[in-house]
Amino acid sequence: MPQKTQDTPMMQQYQAIKDQYPDAFLFYRIGDFYELFNDDAIKGAQLLELTLTARNKSADDPIPMCGVPHHAAQSYVDILVDQGYKVAICEQTEDPKQAVGMVKREVIQLVTPGTTMDVRPGAAKANNYLTAVLPKAGQYGFAYADLSTGELKVTALAHRFAVQNELAALSTREIVVPDDLSDEDAQWLGQGRLLSPQPAVAATAEASYVSQDLKDPLQTAVVVMLMQYLLTTQKRRLAHIQKAISYQPSSFLEMDQDARTNLDILKNSRTGRKADTLLSILDQTKTAMGGRLLKQWLDRPLLDLQQIKARQDQVQDLLDHYFERSELQERLTKVYDLERLAGRVAYGNVNGRDLIQLQTSLDQVPAIQDIIAKLDDGAFAALQQQIDPVQDVANLIRRAIEPEAPISITEGGVILQGYDQQLDTYRDAMANSKQWIADLEAKEREATGIHNLRIRYNKVAGYYIEVTKGNLDKVPEGRYERKQTLTNAERFSTPELKEKETLILTAQESATALEYQLFQDIRQQVQQQITRLQKLAAVVAALDILQSFAVVAENNHYVRPVMHAGSHAVAIHGGRHPVVEHVLGTQQYIPNDVIMQDDTDMLLITGPNMSGKSTYMRQLALIVIMAQAGCFVPAESADLPVFDQIFTRIGAADNLAAGQSTFMVEMMEANAALAHATASSLILFDEIGRGTATYDGMALAQAIIEYLHDHVHAKTLFSTHYHELTSLEESLVKLRNVHVGAVEENGTLVFLHKMLPGPADKSYGIHVAKLAGLPADLLARADTILTTLEDNGAKKAPALQATPQVQEAQLSLFEEAPAAPKHDPLLAKVKRFDLMNATPMDAMNLLYDLQKQLKKK
């Protein structure tokens, strides 16, 4: 009976390996291909658009199969990992020629979304963070690492909300979790992310090393868990992973997930791309490291006043020194990605060209030091001291590595002449022998009188003397040994030529082997210095950001904000939204003040849609973030406190996919602010309550305003279209009304995008309807209803204490239908008005009149 296909030795080996990686695609190497089998093949063929074939097609049990050529495998792996899958790379670990029976195979690496080292263009300026979350006794150990740069950070978080904020900040795609994670935790952690369970195992030497500075057992445990996962997937020593640094999210300006999305800091919330974000405006960095660090600075702005001022001093200094700044930029453009080069050195996949890039980068450092020395040493003294130029590594590479080194490190040509005596001896032997052969050719030509006699080399025949057919009669008898006959020529050898050939070939083989060994040795030496290289990379990255801030400040006319402690007062004059200003052009953008001294905690912003309320609110938050990141800000002047947190509820963010209604999300976000904000926080609430029926929405909005005003005291911008809320200014001492100005020009309403004191004129809505071309009698009817409503008591928001009158007002507030109007001379005037024959301007005049008289009342 024929053997079943699934039972062949190869398929048995395949299955044994596959069983160890049930949740990964197994790329199984056969010759020049990686093959996928069974379910992997069916799914893989679909995802990778490959042709699905079968192994042993004619058998009863053909096996589904598809494959990719090994040299193109990387891009296929990237596609799968991009979509959130894992890929196990299984190689042949012995030479098939030497194998007895089945060729040995082993998985050499498990590529996962959180561990992939994406080398595609554009990926350089982004970190790929693998996160680990370890819940224990109501707390969460939280660690993250970037495998390509070796960065490793850890913290302990007290609640889910904080974990979610951190996950959002890091845009993490994969979370390592304990293998006994509860279903409930798996549910919320796993939303849109891959969860990779890791069994608890004793810490290896590497895991102990990276966690050795940590004091908190939970933080140690989560770092060990993360490191063990890295070691199991990468299957090699990871010398470049840095010792874990413990941090507290609360030592930076914290932003909730909604704030990060809504403020378009790193990603545009509509497009998901970098264009039209704060990052895109501020990123004039020259190095990939600077680009990555800038994201971190914007993600985690500072709280420490001294640190903020220190950055500002440096930016100012670079602004004042134009020539030094240009020189610095020029140097920085020649610095390659030191962090990732260091990572590749540790990883063992560095080649000669990478080392040359490392040297070129290090060659810039002494010049950079000179430039900094010319700047104000007050601002740069600390940074200057931190620079270790690591010139020993640069010198080693300069002495050892061929500047035009080939990509391969196994075929020679990588190590420079003069670096190693033994290598030089081999090379001399090769060179001398080649000269000897050239001399032999001349000698033989003379001896035989064959002018076109040639000595040549090819891989199959080795060195040989070639004589064309016509000259064969001149070949000396006995001394030449026939090797090969061609149509037009004969090839010969001589004993002395054979001897030289052996000498040359062994010298070449020895030289190549020695070169490889020397290269590994140099790599080892560089690897010893990885920590120093990583430190240098961090300083260069910071310098790069500072010059970027200076360039942006100069080009965009930003000013240095004055930062103060001890009060939460805000005074921004002529503030601008950095991104909208960029999109509209400076000419088009209308600057606005934000003045909230100690007597004001809240600005209640009224104004119609599209008038610029959200832009105004976002503008404040972005100026705060920029200031606390150390950057200058788009304003004529800015005097700011240091905020501890930013909360936002802006726009119609819906989370329907997660099964929550828009209004529920709105309330949850509002709640996050109410629960966690302090007097040092900034809150932006845009039209809270509009997600539900008018009256309960308005009631909630008012209650939220009152709560924030009385209990939280955070600086708050609250925009609303409930005009009634503007009367709260009378009862809440720290609330001020502001509105967006508008003028009527030639019968149309034009928004000025200018914030002005006081509440908005409430009939804007009807004006806008008029602009939209609604019928005149409909508009007139709306006018009438408006007056009726207003008169009916819905005009004023209920006061704080529920006196009998107020209770009455509250009741009428919740009545659905307007009651009949009472007698009033103003109403009489409206009644008399001849709507059908009035111009829009007449209507405006009437309204103006009515309002004036009402205000007098």
Ligand SMILES: Nc1ncnc2c1ncn2[C@@H]1O[C@H](COP(=O)(O)OP(=O)(O)OP(=O)(O)O)[C@@H](O)[C@H]1O
């Ligand atoms: N200060 C400004 N100067 C110039 N144009 C502005 C300014 N502020 C806003 N705009 C323009 O007005 C448009 C609408 O602004 P924004 O979205 O802030 O309005 P809004 O009042 O919040 O509207 P909605 O209530 O519909 O969200 C913006 O896209 C921008 O083009």
